[in-house]
Every structure is written in C-alpha cells, then in structure tokens.
Amino acid sequence: MPQRREPTLADVAELAGVSLTTVSRVINNRGYLSEAAKERVSAAIAELNYRPNQAARVLHGMATRSIGVIVPTVALPFFGELAAQLEIALAEHGYRILVCNSQGRAEREREYLDLLVSHRVDGIISSAHNEDLADYGTVRMPLVMIDRDLFPAIPNIRCDNVRGGALATEHLLQRGARHPLLLTSRTGRRNGREAGYRSTLALADIEAQIVAVDFNTPEPERTQRINDELTSRLGGFDAVFATDDLTAAGVVEWARSAGLGVPEDLRVIGFDGTRAIRQAMPGLTTIRQPIAELSRRAVAELLAQIAAIHDGVELRALEIAPIELPVELVIGRTT
Missing domain, CATH: 3.40.50.2300 (Response regulator)
Known part of the structure; x- marks a missing residue:
C-alpha cells in the first residue's frame, strides 16, 4: 500500500476545479473572488484536510499567525496560568502560540529563541528568568517581556x-x-x-x-x-x-x-x-498578580509592534518605561 502523503495546494485546486492562484487567494483572503469559488475551495480544503505549509508561507514573506512564548516551565503554577491566559488573549486575535519551556537554562532559552526567529513567528513573548541574555538585543521582530527587564527598548509588562x-x-x-x-x-x-x-x-x-x-x-x-x-x-x-x-x-x-x-x-x-x-x-x-490582565497587556503591546512593522515603523527606536499593574493582598488563614 503506498504511503499516504499530505495534501498539497495542487490537490485542493484540482478537487475544487480552480487554479492554484485562486486557492492561494482564498487561503490568504486576497483579491476579488466569487462566493461560488470560495465555497468550492473551502469544501475541498475540508475534504482533503489540507493545512497550509508554514515554511512556504515564511519564504513568501507571509504572516504565520503564530506567536512564540518562552517560559521556564509550565509545570510551575504561575507560568502555566500565564501561558494559558496568553493563549486565550492571542486566540481572540486569530493567533496560535508555540510554548517553549527553557527549564531555567540559558542555553536552552537561547536555542528556543533561535528556533522561533528562524521559523519566523510573527512575534515573541518571553517570561524566562535567565538574566543578561544578550541574544534578545539582536532580535528584530516584535518582542515583549513579562516581568523581565533586559533592554530599555523592549516593553516589559509586570505587576508592581x-x-x-x-x-x-x-x-x-x-x-x-x-x-x-x-x-x-x-x-x-x-x-x-x-x-x-x-x-x-x-x-x-x-x-x-x-x-x-x-x-x-x-x-x-x-x-x-x-x-x-x-x-x-x-x-x-x-x-x-x-x-x-x-x-x-x-x-x-x-x-x-x-x-x-x-x-x-x-x-x-x-x-x-x-x-x-x-x-x-x-x-x-x-x-x-493580575495574570489575565498581564497577558492581555503583553498581547496588546505585541500586536501594536506587529502593526507598526506593517506601517514601516522601526522597532526599538525609543526607550520604553516598564508597564506596571497593581497587585492585591488576599488574606487567608496562614497569617
């Protein structure tokens, strides 16, 4: 039995009875298309379970609609909840997240940073705890820190x-x-x-x-x-x-x-x-800590950078004061 392969753009075009260009326009929502053509392409994509090739999208300079999130480990309650809230906030804007656990090791964090940059995610949110990691200073894509003060030109969202x-x-x-x-x-x-x-x-x-x-x-x-x-x-x-x-x-x-x-x-x-x-x-x-609000503010800052790039604005041009959110004392039985 021949090995099953992933469906291609050409397979979608053949099943829908349209050109490759039409399929590409439907996927990227570009140009004028009739409703009939959109429906045929959408039906073919669903029937074939076609998934766009992200690597190809990167090569063509397209947005991947993905955001990299670097944390020490989601096994710790704060970072697990933070990652979950970031995923919720980003999903509201049509983005997916790639969560990278650095395990607190600078070398692993550096490897994940290189991986995310090479895969051209649309932006990175980092809350890892290795201090003085100079590699972030070379990143030229949208970047936000949560409770981490590395460079004055990189937004730092934290509680007070x-x-x-x-x-x-x-x-x-x-x-x-x-x-x-x-x-x-x-x-x-x-x-x-x-x-x-x-x-x-x-x-x-x-x-x-x-x-x-x-x-x-x-x-x-x-x-x-x-x-x-x-x-x-x-x-x-x-x-x-x-x-x-x-x-x-x-x-x-x-x-x-x-x-x-x-x-x-x-x-x-x-x-x-x-x-x-x-x-x-x-x-x-x-x-x-207001974890949900920290996540929403971090996502808002990242999306603002993504929009700035599309408008031709240079990132990291100015120093940015940390954004601090208020905390709350919750009194229990241990005091």
Whole structure:
C-alpha cells in the first residue's frame, strides 16, 4: 500500500476545479473572488484536510499567525496560568502560540529563541528568568517581556513588585511579626519584591533576613535546601514572606514537620495568587498578580509592534518605561 502523503495546494485546486492562484487567494483572503469559488475551495480544503505549509508561507514573506512564548516551565503554577491566559488573549486575535519551556537554562532559552526567529513567528513573548541574555538585543521582530527587564527598548509588562513586597511585609508586621524572613529565588537590585520588603523593614527599624535559593535549582534539592536553611535559623524568625506561592506552601509543610503552628507560631505569606494554588491551598495568604490582565497587556503591546512593522515603523527606536499593574493582598488563614 503506498504511503499516504499530505495534501498539497495542487490537490485542493484540482478537487475544487480552480487554479492554484485562486486557492492561494482564498487561503490568504486576497483579491476579488466569487462566493461560488470560495465555497468550492473551502469544501475541498475540508475534504482533503489540507493545512497550509508554514515554511512556504515564511519564504513568501507571509504572516504565520503564530506567536512564540518562552517560559521556564509550565509545570510551575504561575507560568502555566500565564501561558494559558496568553493563549486565550492571542486566540481572540486569530493567533496560535508555540510554548517553549527553557527549564531555567540559558542555553536552552537561547536555542528556543533561535528556533522561533528562524521559523519566523510573527512575534515573541518571553517570561524566562535567565538574566543578561544578550541574544534578545539582536532580535528584530516584535518582542515583549513579562516581568523581565533586559533592554530599555523592549516593553516589559509586570505587576508592581515593589508595592507587592511592601504590602506583604506590612501585613506581617500588622499581624504581630517582628522578625519576618524573606525567602526568595534570587537576591539583588532587580528583585522588586525584596526591595519592598527591605524598605518596609527599614521604616520599622527591623533588620532584614534573607534566604535565597536559586529558582533553577532542581527538585527535590531546592526544597531540601530551603528546609535546611529554615531549620538552621529556627527561633530567629517569626514569619516568612516567600516570593512565590509554591514556596510558601512548602514553608507551611516545613512548619508542621518542625512542630510549629501556622499562624500561631509562624505567619506565612506568598506571592502570585494563581488559581491552582488557591484551589490546592485556599487558606494561604498571598499577594495576587493580575495574570489575565498581564497577558492581555503583553498581547496588546505585541500586536501594536506587529502593526507598526506593517506601517514601516522601526522597532526599538525609543526607550520604553516598564508597564506596571497593581497587585492585591488576599488574606487567608496562614497569617
């Protein structure tokens, strides 16, 4: 039995009884066509289950109607929900997404970036966490970052991390904490949540305590390192502000294993407010990010760049201030 092949443009034209040019015009919605011709071509496409060759479309300079999305991993609640919301927002405008999981590795992120550029997606949205990846500076297609400040000419959509860090710390102090500890993935000037934590404690004349365990540390090593750090400091802190909800949930489990009551002995607050964590641990106090709105704003910025290219406007010509969206304190039973 001969091997079945994918149907071609010529197959569609033959079945519909029209020219190749007519089929191409129907697919790309270009030029005048009679309704009868459109219906014949559409029926032939459906009968053959024909799919346009994206590589050929790229060679002819056509839009692929696809957007690349780079995240560390959709296995983490925030990035899984972010990818889902980006897909919803882009689908409303007729775009599909190609999700690339970098696994937190700079080399893999670089490979995915090269792959997306070579396949000429119409644009890229990146929320991966490798810092100082210079490769993005060479990308000349529509590009938007989510919570990642790489280059001043690339739009960066994020929540108000500094205010979120301050809200979390203020809440712990209001609940009676006097020695709150910050548990984060990376410490430094780019950590807005840390900045909010530090400034709030400085106003209260309280010394900051920070434990940083790298975001990209594989499990179960990351959890074990966090548990070891907390155990070694036992008695020196009475609250934990974890800069993501999954880590905060792990702190609650550690507290129970250490014989500490939450919130009686230890107050715990997280950050993100994803649907998955709210369902798994509805009592967790957290700072909620507006993930759906972050996604819509990122898509709006990307579509504006796509339109600008069509109008002949040069991208990256001006510096763009980060777009910050407000956060919300969600009080649960852990504080």
